[in-house]
Every structure is written in structure tokens, then in C-alpha cells.
Amino acid sequence: MPARDYYSVLGVKRDASPEELKRAYRTLALQFHPDRKPGDEAAAQRFRELSEAWAVLSDPEQRGRYDSLGPLFRPDGRPPSQDDLNAYLADTFSSLFGRKRKVRGDDLRYTLTLSLEEVAAGCVREVRLRRRSRCARCEGTGAEERDGRSPCAPCKGTGRSPTRRLLRSDCPHCDGRGWQKIKDCRSCSGSGVLDDEATLKVRVPAGVANGQKLKLKGKGDEATDGGPPGDLVVLLQVDEHPLFRRRGLDLLCEAPLYFTEAALGAELRVPTLDGHTTIKIPPGTPSGRIFKLSGRGLPEAGGKEVGDLQVKVLVEVPTELDAAARAALQALRPALDGRHHPARKQWDDALTSRPRKGDLP
Ligand SMILES: [Zn+2]
Ligand SMILES: [Zn+2]
Structure with missing residues (x-):
């Protein structure tokens, strides 16, 4: 054979x-x-x-x-030969009659919601879920403690195949255990597993993406009859952050700026994922300028790269002026003419040099 x-x-x-x-x-x-x-x-x-x-x-x-x-x-x-026939028949029969075809336990799914801070640093989270765990009373064998087992007769308790076989040497009657179950475990009714609540630690590496899955091998349901356990598949969901958006490894945020700060320069406090820092706004900063804080973005998952934090400043125009503010701005007007606004001056000049016939009636 x-x-x-x-x-x-x-x-x-x-x-x-x-x-x-x-x-x-x-x-x-x-x-x-x-x-x-x-x-x-x-x-x-x-x-x-x-x-x-x-x-x-x-x-x-x-x-x-x-x-x-x-x-x-x-x-x-x-x-x-007779031996070959015996082995062949034992194999065929055992698969026909469902002897210990080691069936894997089911995979479990769990959705884990993470903050962007957790993504940046990586984290260990504890998750609670319903899971079929191994019965402690019978250690997953399904046989009652004291009187649930009897030595396997065909292999005389050795667990080895009674016939000389070439393909496998486990006893087909006891699957190599050397005993047979004669009484079910009281705790699990012979299945070897129990429905249970389990607390599992999930280690989330830094830099994971929204929608990514982590597979925890063997952390799913335990199998009945001693098969291998299933896996736990953790679906990662990253919460929206109130300040940051994510683009690849970079973090983007928008910072409102007083127009006096934009004109005169300022020190601006900006948030980071681990606190805050200060950036220097030079005098004459236009609205929309992006300040790049390198290395303050997200780490590459499983890599060495780190993204940047990009702070886009947007000049906020004062609204709902009270009398004092209005008067102050009015007073400012003559002082800030075209000399201080080169783009506006260019625009005005271009318009004055154009023929007037394009004017709307
Ligand atoms: Zn046996
Ligand atoms: Zn049990």
C-alpha cells in the first residue's frame, strides 16, 4: 500500500x-x-x-x-494484505461514522472601538464576550471525572493502533487516547465545552486603520471533542476625533486665528495627540497657511515611519461687533490701505486699467 x-x-x-x-x-x-x-x-x-x-x-x-x-x-x-484492508476499513468506517473528525471551534467576531489616541500609541484593551470555553471539570474530554472512562479494549489502553498500519498509528477506536467515554461529564453533558463569558486581552498595535481586522488565533470558541479552537476576529473601528482628521499617516487640523495674530504674529497653542504644543505664527501669515509639525502624526503600522501634524490656520473675521470694536476697526481703516494688502492692490489696479464697457448696466 x-x-x-x-x-x-x-x-x-x-x-x-x-x-x-x-x-x-x-x-x-x-x-x-x-x-x-x-x-x-x-x-x-x-x-x-x-x-x-x-x-x-x-x-x-x-x-x-x-x-x-x-x-x-x-x-x-x-x-x-489483510493489514492494509483492516487499516483501510478502519479509516473508512471512522470517517463514515464520524469518529473524532477533529472539528474546529467556531470563529468569533468582536467590534472594538478605538480613539485616535489609542491608535497613535497602540493599546491593550480588555474585551468581554460570550465564548464556548473548555469545560474545567473534564478538561474538555467530555468524560465524567471518576467513572466516566474505561480503558480502550482494542488497543489495551495504549492508544496505538492494534493493527500494523502505514498511514497512521493512533488507535481508531479511542483516537489515541487509550480510553473510551462511558459516562458524560455532569458539567458539560459530554460536549467538553461550556458557554461562558470570557474576558480577553486584545493587544492593538499602533497605527491601525479603521476597518482593519485583528485575528487572535485560538481565542474563538473551543471545539467539542478536543478539536482545535476557532479564532477571534476583532474588527477595529476608529472613532472620529473632534479636532483631527487622518490622511495616511498625517493628522490634519484647522486652527482659527485672530486677524491681529495673523498680521502681527503670535504664539499659538495647538493640540497634539498627547497634549499640546506651541507654534510660532510669523507676522503677515495668510489665512490657509499650513504649519507642519513633523513626526507628530501617526506611526506606520508595523513600520518605522511617523506622519506629520499639519495645522492649517484660518483667519477668523470678527463677527457681532460691539460699538467699541466697531469704532476701533473704523479707525484702523485709513491706516491699512493697499500698501499693506498687495494682492488686493493688484486686483484693484487690474480693474482700473480695464475698459469700462464690461461693466454691468
Ligand atoms: Zn484504543
Ligand atoms: Zn465537562
């Missing part, structure tokens, strides 16, 4: 053409040839497997027999 499926030994599909088979064999045989890897026992074994698979599959008649007999095929053409 072949130790492994000939097609997978050659890494080809079952309907591979003779040319595909030949190509696969040549490539692999060259790779594992003992001349190339002297003294490498694993490579030599692989080479023998390859040669056996090739010998069978390259001969149309042999290949036809292999395709119909499958694991019971013998390259020497003899009928399958």
Missing part, C-alpha cells in the same frame, strides 16, 4: 496529463536526487517516493488500477 497518495507526492492534480506528470517528476527528482544531497536521508526517502509514484503513474495501465483502487493499490500487483 502506498504510504502517500502518488498524486500529492508529485504535487499534481488527479487529472494531470502525462506531460504534466513528467514535468513534475523531473523537477522534483532533480531536486531530491541523492547525488545532489549526499547523506540526506529525508531527501533519499523523498526520492524513493517520487520514483515509486512516477513508476506507477507514468504507466497508463498501472495508473488506471491505482485510480480505481486508491490506497489499496500495490505496485507489485498483488492483492492487498
Whole structure:
């Protein structure tokens, strides 16, 4: 009986053409040839497997027999041995009757809402969720503590296959455990798992994006019958920030500026994700100018780069003037003429030099 499926030994599909088979064999045989890897026992074994698979599959008649007999095929053409038959039947029966096909536990989903500050620094959050956990009473076996198990008769409690088998050596009756369940665990009714509330720590690396998913392997539901647990998939949702918008690694914000500050210069306090800082507004700063604070943006997820904080200043025009403010501004008017507003002067000059016939009636 072949130790492994000939097609997978050659890494080809079952309907591979003779040319595909030949190509696969040549490539692999060259790779594992003992001349190339002297003294490498694993490579030599692989080479023998390859040669056996090739010998069978390259001969149309042999290949036809292999395709119909499958694991019971013998390259020497003899009928399958009793051991081979036993092993084959045990495998077939166990899969037919659902013996310990290790089924994975379900994946769980959780939506985690983060602040931009948490994104910037990374964080560890505790999440509470309903989860199937392993039953502590029976340690997930499903068998009652004292009198729930009896030694497996076919393997005499060893867990090893009672027949000599080539493909696997676990006892098919007890799945290698050496015992069989005769009484269900009282706590979990034999399933090995319990519905539970669980608190799990989720480590969120810095720089994650809105909508990104984190997979916590093995943190989903525990499987019944000792299969592997599912995963916990955490969907990350980043809250809108009242001050900052995010563009790639950069953070953008808009700072309102008194027009006196814009004209005379000022020290302006601006927020950052970890507090605030001060930027110098030089005299004559136009509305809309962007001040870049490098390295004050977000870190690259899993990288070394850090974005910038871009502060766009917007001159705020005073509204709802009281009498005093109005009078002060009126007094300012003659002092601030075109000499101080070059763009406005250019505009006015352009208009005066134009023929008047474009004027609206
Ligand atoms: Zn057994
Ligand atoms: Zn239990």
C-alpha cells in the first residue's frame, strides 16, 4: 500500500496529463536526487517516493488500477494484505461514522472601538464576550471525572493502533487516547465545552486603520471533542476625533486665528495627540497657511515611519461687533490701505486699467 497518495507526492492534480506528470517528476527528482544531497536521508526517502509514484503513474495501465483502487493499490500487483484492508476499513468506517473528525471551534467576531489616541500609541484593551470555553471539570474530554472512562479494549489502553498500519498509528477506536467515554461529564453533558463569558486581552498595535481586522488565533470558541479552537476576529473601528482628521499617516487640523495674530504674529497653542504644543505664527501669515509639525502624526503600522501634524490656520473675521470694536476697526481703516494688502492692490489696479464697457448696466 502506498504510504502517500502518488498524486500529492508529485504535487499534481488527479487529472494531470502525462506531460504534466513528467514535468513534475523531473523537477522534483532533480531536486531530491541523492547525488545532489549526499547523506540526506529525508531527501533519499523523498526520492524513493517520487520514483515509486512516477513508476506507477507514468504507466497508463498501472495508473488506471491505482485510480480505481486508491490506497489499496500495490505496485507489485498483488492483492492487498489483510493489514492494509483492516487499516483501510478502519479509516473508512471512522470517517463514515464520524469518529473524532477533529472539528474546529467556531470563529468569533468582536467590534472594538478605538480613539485616535489609542491608535497613535497602540493599546491593550480588555474585551468581554460570550465564548464556548473548555469545560474545567473534564478538561474538555467530555468524560465524567471518576467513572466516566474505561480503558480502550482494542488497543489495551495504549492508544496505538492494534493493527500494523502505514498511514497512521493512533488507535481508531479511542483516537489515541487509550480510553473510551462511558459516562458524560455532569458539567458539560459530554460536549467538553461550556458557554461562558470570557474576558480577553486584545493587544492593538499602533497605527491601525479603521476597518482593519485583528485575528487572535485560538481565542474563538473551543471545539467539542478536543478539536482545535476557532479564532477571534476583532474588527477595529476608529472613532472620529473632534479636532483631527487622518490622511495616511498625517493628522490634519484647522486652527482659527485672530486677524491681529495673523498680521502681527503670535504664539499659538495647538493640540497634539498627547497634549499640546506651541507654534510660532510669523507676522503677515495668510489665512490657509499650513504649519507642519513633523513626526507628530501617526506611526506606520508595523513600520518605522511617523506622519506629520499639519495645522492649517484660518483667519477668523470678527463677527457681532460691539460699538467699541466697531469704532476701533473704523479707525484702523485709513491706516491699512493697499500698501499693506498687495494682492488686493493688484486686483484693484487690474480693474482700473480695464475698459469700462464690461461693466454691468
Ligand atoms: Zn484504543
Ligand atoms: Zn465537562
